[in-house]
Amino acid sequence: METNLPAEYYQLLEELQAVDFVLVELTLYLDTHPNDTASIQQFNHYAQERKKLKKAIESKYGPMQQYGNSYSGTPWDWNKAPWPWQV
Amino acid sequence: MKYVKSYVPYHSPFDPCPPIGKKYYRTPPHLYMTFQPYNLPQFSPQEALKKGTLWPALYDYYENPYDRRS
Amino acid sequence: MWIYEKKLQYPVKVSTCNPRLAKFLVEQYGGADGELAAALRYLNQRYTIPDKVIGLLTDIGTEEFAHLEMIATMIYKLTKDATPQQMRDAGLDAHYANHDSALFYHNADGVPFTAAYIQAKGDPIADLYEDIAAEEKARATYQWLIDMSDDPDLNDGLRFLREREIIHSLRFREAVEILKQERDQKVFF
């Protein structure tokens, strides 16, 4: 299926990728530094950021996760292309 | 560059390829850090994603160190 | 359980239709030090290691699956729409005969993936040293791949993956330090 996604999609996606990357880095770091309270604060801050970004993307481009971690539109929109390797 | 090391392999007159010169290897920053200290300076999220790490102290840009020869 | 998220960890791009690059990239897909081996190695070790480092093994193991998806995406993009002729010219004739352009878990020499790549000794120190070595070997593989590739967009993604191996290696080293500590004693910085 060919859909031309708007430039905004790639921009929003990259914003989420950036925030999620910070969260991955801090997750691994906190796994070995469980008492670093400043980093825990930063982690929680970005965890909130990612919630907002996920919502913004999903409202326009459909669910990012399933098994109930995202709401579904009607009809069921999880199977809708494109998939990550296709964009 | 601090994290790039090299050595010159022995070259025999009977080796058919011209000498490559230096042979390179890497000793990236994590080898000098047994345990990451608290409060290291950070990249911005966008920059961290581009670089592959949140911390400049652990960033090691890699480029092919050899000449192109065909 | 695991939840899939419909996005790549890093935006993967390739500049040219070049199946030849896919031929050696597959080393990190189904090779001994590849991303599949890494993910399976760490997740499997979790059952026989002190609780303190199970979280780390879970999280790095999970990230490795994201890297596997990035490698798959690179191979997919490099071979997508390539004609049989192009596949043959790229030295992928044997692959095409067996798989068309389907991805397959094998290394750059075509050797199928095997569980023998994944060590599990049950000794926490032996296993963590194994993991550190695996990360350094993956880092080296990414270096050799970057050395051979002239695709700037592909190299951008490969550099990201190489840097991740550096971070993973450091975290495993820290895990060793944590296991060396006396019980309940805080790691001193």
Ligand SMILES: [Fe+2]
């Ligand atoms: Fe890794």
